[in-house]
Amino acid sequence: TFSEDLYKAPEVKIGGRVATVTGSKKDYTATLLIPEDEKDLVEGKLSIEISNYSDIVGLVGEKETSTTDGSTLIYDRTPPEIQSISPNGDTTWRKEQSTVISATDNLTPQKDIGGKYTWQLQGESATNFEEKFVNESKLVKNTGTGKYLIYLRIEDLAGNVCTGVTNPFYLDNSVTEVGQVIITRNSIDGEKYGTHKNSENQLE
Numbered sequence: 001t002f003s004e005d006l007y008k009a010p011e012v013k014i015g016g017r018v019a020t021v022t023g024s025k026k027d028y029t030a031t032l033l034i035p036e037d038e039k040d041l042v043e044g045k046l047s048i049e050i051s052n053y054s055d056i057v058g059l060v061g062e063k064e065t066s067t068t069d070g071s072t073l074i075y076d077r078t079p080p081e082i083q084s085i086s087p088n089g090d091t092t093w094r095k096e097q098s099t100v101i102s103a104t105d106n107l108t109p110q111k112d113i114g115g116k117y118t119w120q121l122q123g124e125s126a127t128n129f130e131e132k133f134v135n136e137s138k139l140v141k142n143t144g145t146g147k148y149l150i151y152l153r154i155e156d157l158a159g160n161v162c163t164g165v166t167n168p169f170y171l172d173n174s175v176t177e178v179g180q181v182i183i184t185r186n187s188i189d190g191e192k193y194g195t196h197k198n199s200e201n202q203l204e
Contacts, residue, residue, distance in 0.1 A: 002026045002053070002061075010053035010061075014073060015046035038077060043107065046073040076158035080105040080113050089167025096142040097169040101152065103135050108156035110135055115154040115161070119144075122168050126151035145174045 005025040012019040012030035019030040030050075034041060050064040083102045090097055103113050116129035119141045126149075131139075133154060141148060147168040155161050 002028075004055055006053050007056045007058070008052070008054040010050050013047070013049040015041055015075065017041075034075065034077075041075060043075050043077060046075050048073065074107060074158070076105075076107045076156065076160060078106045079160035079162040080108065080154050080156045081162060082152065082154065082164045085166055090169050093170045093172040095171070095173055096140065097148070097171055098138050098140040099150065099166065099169070100136060100138050101133075101150075101166075103154045103162070105156045105160075108158070112157055113154060115152065117150055117152045119148045119169075120151055122147040122149055126165075129153050141169070141171060143171075143173055145172050147171075 003026070006028075009021050009023070009028060010030075012021050014030065014032040017032055019032040021028055021030050023029050048065060048067065052060070054060045080103045083104045085099055085101050087099055102110075104110060105113055113135040115133040117131050117133045117139065118126050118129050119131075120126045121144075129151065133139075133152065135154075139150060148171055149168055150166040152164040152166075153161060154164070
């Protein structure tokens, strides 16, 4: 945004590359499209250069190399990485399982790394990542029975994503049921009593 209407639109470079400028009068937008397979543009803070703009009487404005609010442009094409999973699986049957997962990124601070995760029975595909992933926080599961894996979808501030899966955690929250016990009376031999389970295994 400029203080007055421009006769000639500004030229803008971002990261040393010519950006596309659209707009009119006082308000303009500069856009730089970076290909997905970009390899040459250096990651990190990108330079900004605004120049060659003029007002209606032909006065050329000064070259600008910073934003008025102090903000910066950051280019990041590298996804985060899973640094540790502790523990990475547990083959002891338990009613509750938990683990702590830590991820790192080349530009996003650890506290700002987020994403989603889900506990899924081994052998089943993970489709719904409903739980919010908070970096270096404890992930807990205390329901269900079976061998569970944690599927991860971890994301940095630029939207780069890495995926991962843990080793299995063994969970047993099944309820032990006692079969029906019936007391019967055998009148043939007098007052003889016995018990049997589900009318099959006679207990005398």
